[in-house]
Amino acid sequence: MDAYQLKQQEILEQFSTDPGKGLAAEDAQRRLEEHGPNEISSSRRVSPLMILLHQFKSPVVYLLLLAMGLSMFFKEWLDATAIAVVILLNAVIGFIMEFQAERSMEALQKMTSQSARVLRGGRMQEIPSAGIVPGDIMLLDAGDMVQADGRILESTDLQADESALTGESLPVDKSPGELPADTQLAERTNMVYKGTFVRNGNGKVLCTATGMKTELGHIAHMVAGAKKAATPLEKKLESFSKRLIGITVVIVVLIFGAGLLNKEPVLEMLKTSIALAVAAIPEGLPVVATLALARGMIRMARQNVIVKKLSAVETLGATTVICTDKTGTLTENRMEVTNALLPAVEWRKKEEKPEEESFHNLQRVAVLCNNASLDGEKGIGDPIEVSLLNFVQETGADVAQIREKFHKLKEAPFNSDTRVMGTLHKGEEKHLVSAKGAIENLLDICSHSLHEGETKELAQEERDRWMQETEKLASSGLKTLGFAYRELNGETAEFMENLVFLGIAGLMDPPRQGVQEVIDECHGAGIRVIMLTGDHPATAAHIAYELGISENEQDVITGKQLEGENDAWATRSVFARVSPKQKLDLVNALQSDHQIVAMTGDGVNDAPALKKADIGIAMGIRGTQVSQEVADMVLKDDAFESIVTAVRQGRVIFTNIKRFIVFLLSCNLSELLVIGLVATAGLPFQLAAIQILFINLITDVFPAMALGFTEGDDTVMQQKPLDPRKPIIGKKAWGMIWFYAAVIGGSALGAAFTAEHFREGEVDVHAANNVMFYTLILSQLLHALNMNEGKEKFLGGPLMRNPYLVGSIVLSAAVTLLCLFIPPVKEALRLEMMPRLDWLLVAGFSVAGMLVIRLGAAVFGRRD
Structure with missing residues (x-):
């Protein structure tokens, strides 16, 4: 059984590990000898000699060598010399260009030595990541890169960014507990994986796999097995x-x-x-x-496009299908508030701000129940909280002014149980409670709602209506967030109760500017565009429809459904929750139909398909080292528009x-x-x-x-x-x-x-x-x-x-x-x-x- 399915006690017994003490030093050394270092085998560096020899692998060059041999045999030295000059000139030009591209790639791939914190013999130790073994107890904090696959034993507000591995654009909440046998990789909330990042909280994790046996290692195996076809x-x-x-x-x-x-x-x-x-x-x-x-x-x-091989430029020109990732490639890789739904008013992005008290209250809650800060356009903090501050600023309110008026006294942090965050603030006249979170959880602690400045009791019928509205927004590809508040006369210990529900905000990762025009140009050039993403199906379908990749928002198939539809690649344009193997299978299917396939990607999960595709295109800024190594070209500025230029x-x-x-x-x-x-x-x-x-x-x-x-x-x-x-x-x-x-x-x-x-x-x-x-x-x-x-x-x-x-x-x-x-x-x-x-x-x-x-x-x- 996979590690995510077992009960906690069963998996601890399987790895013979004490969660309070970890492994003994002798046991760790024995396991290191048995399993080997915790390293991923990387592709070998291409030597200058191999780059030079590659220039002579051409039928036309073979033909010229034959002609040169005949000329020499008949002592036609002038002809033989002319042909030799042509062959050498071709080799020198090709060598110089490919050698420079190889060195450019090495400059992009900055290798850094990683360390990890583990429990050994009851003491916390910091060791090189290569020394981690199965059974180690790893200690993770916000900002850490996860160095090996592991099962979560304890966690506090733990969130992991798994976009490089699964394609999921938002950080994933992580917590202990077992999961059903058919749980997809992107939904295994009780596991963390090598190569991902801890974005929030902390956790104690039992190492279940290292090196090439990790999910990252499985992908490396597929990369090694994906043979490149002739251009x-x-x-x-x-x-x-x-x-x-x-x-x-x-x-x-x-x-x-x-x-x-x-x-x-x-x-x-x-x-x-x-x-x-x-x-x-x-x-x-x-x-x-x-x-x-x-x-x-x-x-x-x-x-800003590094082409690693000369033939890659021509291959892209012959492309008939572009398989593209969504997050960061077609979209901005940042959240943005696009909708706000309140009892008496509905707001959409680019519309005028409603002059409604409930909307002003929602703006105020979005600022106060928020630990992020604005620093230019990017901001600092949780992506969703940054997007809320941008929303407030764009709709005419002053973030700094609101925070000056209300001094923060207490905070009830978001966690996987309550799924709600709340803060208590002291204002000039009254105390103010601000809360945001998952709508179903937030409604449970709300007793009233605000209608045109008047507080009314929140009846069951209205609760059901809000849940229906939430599902409607979610089905259009938006992430939903509920908002509530309450005014108090003084400070209280239990402030997260009897709140006044304000409404819902819909957030999404917006499409990159200019991408729609690029996709239209691809269609005009007879090139089919397919979206492959690890994201939610509704989100993927909505973005694809908005960008013109698909003709309707039902044109989406998930990884689970894909197993039963062998010809889905021929009829579908949007694939969500797909695994690295399914991406590779899709490229194989398209190539079997005599298509020339270009594949864009930035994550480790994209690497096998990037290598197998006729032309692999990696992202230079967000792209992982693995994806850049196997790709044929790298977009240094991550601009999808550069693909059409190519x-x-x-x-x-x-x-x-x-x-x-x-x-x-x-x-x-x-x-x-x-x-x-x-x-x-x-x-x-x-x-x-x-x-x-x-x-x-x-x-x-x-x-x-x-x-x-x-x-x-x-x-x-x-x-x-x-x-x-x-x-x-x-x-x-x-x-x-x-x-x-x-x-x-x-x-x-x-x-x-x-x-x-x-x-x-x-x-x-x-x-x-x-x-x-x-x-x-x-x-x-x-x-x-x-x-x-x-x-x-x-x-x-x-x-x-x-x-x-x-x-x-x-x-x-x-x-x-x-x-x-x-x-x-x-x-x-x-x-x-x-x-x-x-x-x-x-x-x-x-x-x-x-x-x-x-x-x-x-x-x-x-x-x-």
């Missing part, structure tokens, strides 16, 4: 690389065979085939992908990577088509291997990389997420790539054919070769401006506004022309000065090709 980008690039290898091999073999049939020299065709193979592989892809992700990572760091950035990056791939493939395939057709037809103006590599270098470096820096526009968040089951380049996109390649290749061949046959004098094969060479380069450079995605405009769109792209086209054209004036380069590339007519052919056919592609884009529409 969408990694999966898509792997699939794309396999397909590209197949296409490249087939085309290169065909061209090599055609060359041999036309009696071309074998060595020359072998060199050409290797050059084509290298040209077909988009060796700039790893660098462009890494630079695009790194740029997004840097931009997000400026917005989604947008991720989508822009993914779009840019897709632009880059489409651009390079269409350019590289155009070269394959040109050379294939020339070899098959036996035409005399074939491109040399060095010319192919130069064309590839000019188009792959500056314009292709500049595409990775294109800024998105508003249309990027008006599209549905890309189906994770679809490849990065779909069938339609492949069709358009072949169309682009055919147009570019046709333009080059057309220009060369025209230059060879329609000129004055003898046929000049060398001039035709130069015209084809320059037409291919200019056509490909202009083709970069055709890489619009989705609903982007051509003129005035993101591409035209990209200064890097425009500059790269000009720079690449200038470098190409400069080669004519450097004799060694000119000779190696077999170039010569061309007449004006040939330049007109180059420009005319290149522009014509671009216009045909624009016309095709208008006819066939989007590539995806």
Whole structure:
């Protein structure tokens, strides 16, 4: 049986512990050797070497290594060196970014050595928390962190903040006594758990579990067992690389065979085939992908978002579902009075203050029956009492003035038995009793109620009505608190009786500003938002409805109900009182349905799901060390709005990577088509291997990389997420790539054919070769401006506004022309000065090709 179910005497006998003396020193040492230190196994620090090796785990890098090996085998040292530089550049950039992110995380995780007070041999001792053993008697006071799981033996006004473990937003009252067998973790009021905090009171606790056997340890086990799946980008690039290898091999073999049939020299065709193979592989892809992700990572760091892995930015851009915690993520993590219900008047937040005596009395009781104080917006003391002072101040009363008028004489503190707090004050003329607490308990000590300044006897019918009103407020997600008072002529020992009931206040943890707009934007982007919380179902449902997560306040399911509904994840948007395992199961279910899941959280209870999700997002301020360790990114300012910024950035990056791939493939395939057709037809103006590599270098470096820096526009968040089951380049996109390649290749061949046959004098094969060479380069450079995605405009769109792209086209054209004036380069590339007519052919056919592609884009529409 679990510790919370046993009777107190039974559990003391089970652990062989004397509650008055604790364990003997020898017994404690024996148990420490048997159970081990009271520590949670944490994830290992990632070494710099592992971060570096991770940069080489990519199908495209494997492909480049193969191409580099072939180049070295055939002694094409220039090609091999160029590919090696690309691989190393990609690795260095990725390593620097991920290494910095890892160090940033270490700065967030400030480890502190904890101690604990225990009874040993009848004496209180302070020992390191690692030395606590099962059976120890732990002594807890307000402000302490609980160092091990334990059963409460004695308590005085004990309250624990368990939000990090259960998601419950308010401190939980704790007291001795056994509980039923099916009691949920969040409702086990006779237990305290490792990693939680004592907010009020004190207690004597029997340690029942330490280390990895605690509830915190169980979560650590789940975290270790939650394996991270490959990111969408990694999966898509792997699939794309396999397909590209197949296409490249087939085309290169065909061209090599055609060359041999036309009696071309074998060595020359072998060199050409290797050059084509290298040209077909988009060796700039790893660098462009890494630079695009790194740029997004840097931009997000400026917005207080630490991204631990480059791929996390893109993954968030592909997200289809965001599973979010409620407390502190969607809400402010502070209480606020939103309703006040009195016999003759009802007040709601943002309404004018009622000029009613009962409302003034309620304000006065809220100040006097209160031990908190205001210090700026946060205040000091119990969250509920701070919220009452803020309410009084916001409704026009002066807190300090009220306290000056009434001197406090006595206090009857709140406890789990009476569930009511009362204070006795001396005023200028009379003594005043102020009381607040649970409505059902407060009504038991009230004999009258205040109606429009007149005191009337509190009949049973009115008591029942107040209880109905309380249930109505509670069902709308509010925490309720009753208020009462009484005027006395003098001081008395028994002042908590025959009180005058004033009314009820409803409190809630309000939604964070701007969150509703963020959720609306998520819905507009085709992203489903699911709330997971350990809070009360009614509270969760109300907040979800108010924020637009759900369409009605009945759309909520609890952890208990979830066990009988295997497909609840598909139909429900709000999950309350869920355990860490249920959160993990929900992520697994969504991923099984091919969803890309982002999970936000701050507590230890969120850690397993954070790790298993495609993208785990932890909170930097409220987030526990465990949640930050396993997450992929950390919001340093805890702002939920940053998630949508990251989604947008991720989508822009993914779009840019897709632009880059489409651009390079269409350019590289155009070269394959040109050379294939020339070899098959036996035409005399074939491109040399060095010319192919130069064309590839000019188009792959500056314009292709500049595409990775294109800024998105508003249309990027008006599209549905890309189906994770679809490849990065779909069938339609492949069709358009072949169309682009055919147009570019046709333009080059057309220009060369025209230059060879329609000129004055003898046929000049060398001039035709130069015209084809320059037409291919200019056509490909202009083709970069055709890489619009989705609903982007051509003129005035993101591409035209990209200064890097425009500059790269000009720079690449200038470098190409400069080669004519450097004799060694000119000779190696077999170039010569061309007449004006040939330049007109180059420009005319290149522009014509671009216009045909624009016309095709208008006819066939989007590539995806």
